[in-house]
Amino acid sequence: MPVTFIPALDGQTIVLGSTIYPDSDVHIDASALPGGLTLSGGGVTLLFQLLPGVERVDLTGLTLTAGFSSTTGGAVDNLGEITLLDCTLHGNSATGAGGAIRNSGKLTLVGCTLYGNSASQGGAIISATTGENFTRLARCTVAGNTASTRGGGLWNFRGETFLIRCTVTANSAAQHSGGGVAASGVAANSAFTRCLNTIIAGNAGSDVARMDAVGLNGFISGGHNLIGTGSALNAFIAAGDLVNVTDPRLAALAGYGGPTPTTPPYSGSAAIDAGGATANPYPVDQRGLPRLVDGDGMGGAQVDIGAVEYDGTEVSATVLNNANAGAGSLRSIPRLLPLRHPTDHLATSSVRHPAPAIGALGTARPPFSRLLLDPGSVLQFRHS
Numbered sequence: 001m002p003v004t005f006i007p008a009l010d011g012q013t014i015v016l017g018s019t020i021y022p023d024s025d026v027h028i029d030a031s032a033l034p035g036g037l038t039l040s041g042g043g044v045t046l047l048f049q050l051l052p053g054v055e056r057v058d059l060t061g062l063t064l065t066a067g068f069s070s071t072t073g074g075a076v077d078n079l080g081e082i083t084l085l086d087c088t089l090h091g092n093s094a095t096g097a098g099g100a101i102r103n104s105g106k107l108t109l110v111g112c113t114l115y116g117n118s119a120s121q122g123g124a125i126i127s128a129t130t131g132e133n134f135t136r137l138a139r140c141t142v143a144g145n146t147a148s149t150r151g152g153g154l155w156n157f158r159g160e161t162f163l164i165r166c167t168v169t170a171n172s173a174a175q176h177s178g179g180g181v182a183a184s185g186v187a188a189n190s191a192f193t194r195c196l197n198t199i200i201a202g203n204a205g206s207d208v209a210r211m212d213a214v215g216l217n218g219f220i221s222g223g224h225n226l227i228g229t230g231s232a233l234n235a236f237i238a239a240g241d242l243v244n245v246t247d248p249r250l251a252a253l254a255g256y257g258g259p260t261p262t263t264p265p266y267s268g269s270a271a272i273d274a275g276g277a278t279a280n281p282y283p284v285d286q287r288g289l290p291r292l293v294d295g296d297g298m299g300g301a302q303v304d305i306g307a308v309e310y311d312g313t314e315v316s317a318t319v320l321n322n323a324n325a326g327a328g329s330l331r332s333i334p335r336l337l338p339l340r341h342p343t344d345h346l347a348t349s350s351v352r353h354p355a356p357a358i359g360a361l362g363t364a365r366p367p368f369s370r371l372l373l374d375p376g377s378v379l380q381f382r383h384s
């Protein structure tokens with residue numbers, strides 16, 4: 001049964017006083033509203049729960065926010081089969097696992113963004129499936145979610161999870177506990193976390209973590225992933241995999257076109273044109289813009305890694321405060337980080353020339369820019 005909304009509800013919020021339990025074949029679609037439609041749990045209730053046996057439920061063009069569960073799954077608790085298309089899930093929380101979603105059924109997310117959700121485990125999503133059930137994310141962005149223990153973005157506790165052309169960044173968890181994605185291993189829990197053309201980098205508390213001490217690594221690479229750090233790094237040895245990329249050079253989450261906020265790469269990001277020449281099942285990126293773009297000017301259109309294709313247009317950045325460092329500061333701008341170091345010598349040095357990008361220094365790509373440092377300053381190069 002299709003469910004749509006009258007134009008007068010454009011940009012409006014519906015506050016739910018209790019959970020909605022959809023039946024099979026319910027399709028809730030707000031994509032005709034230019035300003036979208038928000039469903040809020042008011043910080044007190046779970047928004048949707050699909051009971052076992054409920055199938056073919058679709059949510060399109062919705063924003064799900066302020067959902068709350070004292071157990072698992074703040075916005076969506078799925079024991080059936082649900083697909084979310086072009087949805088934004090933010091500001092949801094669970095006392096247990098899965099700040100936005102707990103999935104034990106069949107879950108598909110396409111073109112969705114999950115940000116600012118929080119839980120104990122799995123800041124945005126916990127996946128705990130068996131048998132034919134699965135969690136699949138395609139061209140989605142998972143950014144800025146928080147877990148107090150493991151899996152800041154996702155926690156794959158059990159079963160099959162797929163990350164296809166996704167970007168997972170700026171999430172956080174406890175140290176070494178998968179600020180991006182945490183997963184059990186194969187022997188421990190039959191957990192298979194399959195990644196293809198996906199960025200998992202720039203998260204706090206490691207990017208990819210295998211949480212059990214024994215058995216096989218449950219991460220499986222389909223190739224052309226861009227990964228930062230973590231205990232599961234040794235799974236990313238397929239063609240085109242890039243590892244130890246601690247700074248993926250992604251823009252802050254914001255609206256860059258399309259129905260959902262995203263984190264596009266800046267020029268010089270290792271993600272650009274690194275998606276390989278493999279068959280491309282998605283002609284568009286998360287925003288709905290063309291996927292095959294020559295981003296490095298070297299000729300030949302190549303797919304980028306991650307949810308968003310760099311189109312050659314430099315993303316602008318705005319300094320929000322006069323702090324020396326931290327969110328919104330001048331130093332936080334991605335392309336102004338080439339000399340970042342724990343001892344932070346630049347804090348007491350004078351840079352009298354615009355600093356070059358990391359790529360210009362780290363890859364010895366001329367021409368170099370000149371840096372004039374005060375006496376006593378230490379200049380350190382860091383490969384990225």
Ligand SMILES: [Ca+2]
Nearest residue numbers: 293295302304
């Ligand atoms: Ca490209």
